[in-house]
Structure formats: C-alpha cells, structure tokens
Amino acid sequence: MPVTSRREVLSLGAALLGAAATGAGRAAGAPPANSSGAIGADLVVLNARIHTVEDGMPRAEACAVLDGRFIAVGASDEIRSFAGKRTEVIDAQGMTVIPGFIDAHSHPAWGGIEELVNVNLDLRSIGEIVEAIRARAAETPPGEWVLGFKYDDTKVRDGRQIDIDDLDAAAPDHPVYVVHRGGHTAWYNRAAFERAGVNARTPDPPGGHIYKRDGRLTGRVAERANELFDPVRPSGSTREQREAGVALISEMMTAAGLTSVHDAQCNRDYAIAYQDAYHAGSMRFRVSFLAQGENIYRDLKAAGVYSGFGDEWLRLCGVKFVADGSASERTMAMSTAYVGRPDDHGILTMTQEELDAAVEDAHRHRFQVGIHANGDVAIDRVLQAYERALRIEPRRDSRHRIEHCSLVNPDLLRRIKATGSIPTPFYTYIHYNGDKWSEYGEEKMQWMFAHRSFLDYGIPVAGASDYIPGPYEPLMAIQSMVTRTDMNGRVWGPNQRISVGEALKICTQNGAYASFEEHLKGSIRAGKFADFAILADDPHDVEPERIKHIEVVRTVVGGRTMYSRH
Numbered sequence: 001m002p003v004t005s006r007r008e009v010l011s012l013g014a015a016l017l018g019a020a021a022t023g024a025g026r027a028a029g030a031p032p033a034n035s036s037g038a039i040g041a042d043l044v045v046l047n048a049r050i051h052t053v054e055d056g057m058p059r060a061e062a063c064a065v066l067d068g069r070f071i072a073v074g075a076s077d078e079i080r081s082f083a084g085k086r087t088e089v090i091d092a093q094g095m096t097v098i099p100g101f102i103d104a105h106s107h108p109a110w111g112g113i114e115e116l117v118n119v120n121l122d123l124r125s126i127g128e129i130v131e132a133i134r135a136r137a138a139e140t141p142p143g144e145w146v147l148g149f150k151y152d153d154t155k156v157r158d159g160r161q162i163d164i165d166d167l168d169a170a171a172p173d174h175p176v177y178v179v180h181r182g183g184h185t186a187w188y189n190r191a192a193f194e195r196a197g198v199n200a201r202t203p204d205p206p207g208g209h210i211y212k213r214d215g216r217l218t219g220r221v222a223e224r225a226n227e228l229f230d231p232v233r234p235s236g237s238t239r240e241q242r243e244a245g246v247a248l249i250s251e252m253m254t255a256a257g258l259t260s261v262h263d264a265q266c267n268r269d270y271a272i273a274y275q276d277a278y279h280a281g282s283m284r285f286r287v288s289f290l291a292q293g294e295n296i297y298r299d300l301k302a303a304g305v306y307s308g309f310g311d312e313w314l315r316l317c318g319v320k321f322v323a324d325g326s327a328s329e330r331t332m333a334m335s336t337a338y339v340g341r342p343d344d345h346g347i348l349t350m351t352q353e354e355l356d357a358a359v360e361d362a363h364r365h366r367f368q369v370g371i372h373a374n375g376d377v378a379i380d381r382v383l384q385a386y387e388r389a390l391r392i393e394p395r396r397d398s399r400h401r402i403e404h405c406s407l408v409n410p411d412l413l414r415r416i417k418a419t420g421s422i423p424t425p426f427y428t429y430i431h432y433n434g435d436k437w438s439e440y441g442e443e444k445m446q447w448m449f450a451h452r453s454f455l456d457y458g459i460p461v462a463g464a465s466d467y468i469p470g471p472y473e474p475l476m477a478i479q480s481m482v483t484r485t486d487m488n489g490r491v492w493g494p495n496q497r498i499s500v501g502e503a504l505k506i507c508t509q510n511g512a513y514a515s516f517e518e519h520l521k522g523s524i525r526a527g528k529f530a531d532f533a534i535l536a537d538d539p540h541d542v543e544p545e546r547i548k549h550i551e552v553v554r555t556v557v558g559g560r561t562m563y564s565r566h
C-alpha cells in the first residue's frame, strides 16, 4: 500500500483525536520549504527531556518529524528552524519524551475482542463471578454458550478456586466456559462437559489434564485437554466485532504509551481483524504477529511467505508453538517441584521429537520461531531444538525466540546467548502476581523473570506483558523490573533488579530487535519512525514505587497523535 493512502486511512484516527492531518495530500519526497528556506517539518517537539535510547546521543531537547519519521534530533534552538507555516509545534515544557513502548509478547486481538464481547470476570469474589455469569445467562438464549475471561484464582478473597457447582448454579441451562486470565486453564459446567462428551472417566490427553476430586469432575481443565472442547465451543464473535475489538485494544494500549505490539498467538481470525481495522483506519498501533494454528501457519508456509512479510503497520514476525504450561497458573514444567506439591513438576505440551520437527521445518522455511517455554525443563528442550536446527542449517542471525523464558539457570543462559535466542519474560508479573510466587519459593524466584541475568550475559531480552495474562502498562513494567516488589510490598528476587535506563531499553529498542525491526524503530534517531510517548514525569526521577503512576500525556505513532490525554 503506498504511503499516501496509508496516511489517508490513518487520518481518521488522528482527526478523532484533534491532531492536524499534517502533510495530507502532499506528494511524498517533495517537502515544502518554510520562509527561511529550511524544510517544513510536519511536527516539531521542543523543550523536552528526550531519552533517545541511542548510545551515541542518549539525551536531547527536541526533535522534528516529516512523513512519519524523525528527521532531526537535537537542541531546541537547532530544531526550531524545522518549523514552517504548517508545522504542528509541541512545547513539551520540560516533560519527558521516550521512544514508543514495544510489547514483544501480548495478545491484543484476543484481549480487545474479549473486552467487547464476553464476560469480564476480573472480580474479587466467587459470588460476584457467579452473579456476572448469571446476568449474562439471563440475556442469552438457553443452550447457547456463556464465555467468561480474566478469572484469576488468586485474586478472589474466597481462598478457593471456582468449581463446576458454582458454574451450574450460575447458569444451569447454558454451557459455561471460564478461562483463567493466564489462558492455559479453564473451568466448565456440566452442560459444557456433556456438550463435549467429556466425563469423569475420560482419560487425560497427552499434554493436558482433567482435574478430579474423589472421582468427580472439579470443572477445571488444563492445557491441551481444553482441545476436547474446541469442536463444540463457538468463537463467540463476528468479523465486525473482531475488527472493533482491535480498534478498542489499540486505543487502550496507545493510551499506555505503547506504539508497537507483537501478537504472540495470531490465528486466522485475528490476522483478518488486524487487517480490517488497519484498512478502516481504526488501528492505532503497529503489529508484528507470530502465526499460530495450522489454518494460518500452514497456508502462509504453502504460499511461500516467510518472516518479514507485510508492511510497517502489520507484519508477519514468525510462527508460535507452545512447549509447556503457565507461570501464573502454576502449570509450567520445572526440574524441581512446586512448593507444597512434591509430585507436581508442571506440564509439558510437546515432545522433544515434536519440537525438533516443528523447529527444523519452520527454520528451513525462513520463519522466525517463537516457542512458549516457561519452566527450565521446557526451555532446555526448546534450546535443544534450536541448537539442532542451527547445526542442520546454520544461520548467523536467526533470533529464534523463547516466549516467557521464565525460570533460567547459568547453563540455559549460556546456551541462549550462544544460539542468539531472544527471551521475552513477563515484565509486569513480579509486581502484579506476588500472590502466586510463594508456590515457587524464594530460591526459584531468584532465577525467574531474570532480566538482570539476561543483560549480564549480553542477551538482548525483550519486554513482554502477555496481556490478557499480565497487565500491559509499560510504566508498571518498568517499576516491576526496577523494584522487584509486588503490590503488597513484598520483594521477590532482588538480585534481578535492573536500572530505569536498562528497563527503558528493554521496553523499546530490544522489542524492535526481537522482530528484526531495530533499523525502523525502538529509539529516537533521524531516519526512524516517529513513534514516541510524552510522559508527565521522568521515570529516572520519581520514586521507583511511583513509576506506574506517571501520566502518559501523548502517544505518537508515525508522526500522528494516536492518544492525547486532552
């Protein structure tokens, strides 16, 4: 798609926000001169505290933007000369400017569609959850599904998990599905089990578990056992709703300073939703996606398409596989047991043979590979598969990714470095999920979400929320990585603390590197996309435990204001 039409479609979002549709209608490559003969920029920011995240010039006061890219970065006096008659001039009045945040692993389409269509169960008691499901069932024809999301077993005050009886009481005449916020475990009522033909005698499928107590179903189902329900559970959304879901989540995420996201599990419906929203002019962020699911990955591969296909707004990053369970749902595969459950080492969802074959095939087809691996056992297996593929077909810069890469050790760190792999650990989890870490214990927490260790080994670790599972606000992430302190003030693995500057680089430049886009974005430098955020305060200056409260004043993507607090 040519630059001019892209500008036109995106001008809708900018117009909604009251930003000038700068440069629209002018031919690219023919910038007008201002009265003094200098280039008339579209946008100029003056009197700012700019953190460029560029080693050569880490600080600046001002920048100029033309045709969606930075054209100059420097002192306010120099940059002022780029302002012409039609230039939008922002006087930052000493506020902080940073490169736009990049979330290298999240699920924006999933999140936006859920918000729009299904029942939000981010509630604090089972009673409230039952009430919310009952209310939705009352307006849903009997026999149709009620779908709930964002349930989190450690955030309810009842001290127990929801179960099949709660869900039957809430909606006896509807099949009910409640997915944990983490996305790996779910709860179903009896009508749902009947619909799927699953009962207490159904054996666990490989890589999955159906939970029972005294021989009866509890309602909880983990990992690949959820696939037993896939044939009968509807997607629950229309194409129009999915497009609107992308628009909604892009509005929410740009309000937090995000300018790029990596969708880490993009199926066919989501890819279409992104493209629909992009063409409608309602998608405010850039998306790089990891294709997951045979129906999209197989077809892309068959078409001969590979990593990098697309444009700077919507781009194929690679392919995604899942090797083990979840950190927040305490199902990840570890060499040592969970605290209080001596026989529980978590769940592996792929065999070594399956991993080896999937990685070799994707590597040969020039796909960047991202594999979900939380526990040390799963990470070891993924590295074996990467090491094997690189032996079979050596490639100098493959950047295969280890999604989450939660629990590491010196051997794994050394091999991650040696293979040039990219970890994308949760960056808001220490702060947000402190109520879960006692099941791992102090000792393991020194090696979990190990941002300090990755940096010390020279590994370009990227920042990742995994939203829905984790909060997506990057300022909370910076606070979490810097303080390693949870919401109740408890510190977890203080040896893994990093500085604000290191955290900022993880949240920007390293995210760009993780999708081979570091030449395009991730720092403030002439030639790169004008993706940046203006913050009311400098995260370097405020008390570390107040970083998450810093206000995002404006978010600019490709020179266009996509969020403004006013």
Ligand SMILES: [Zn+2]
Pocket: 105, 106, 107, 264, 265, 466
């Ligand atoms: Zn994920």
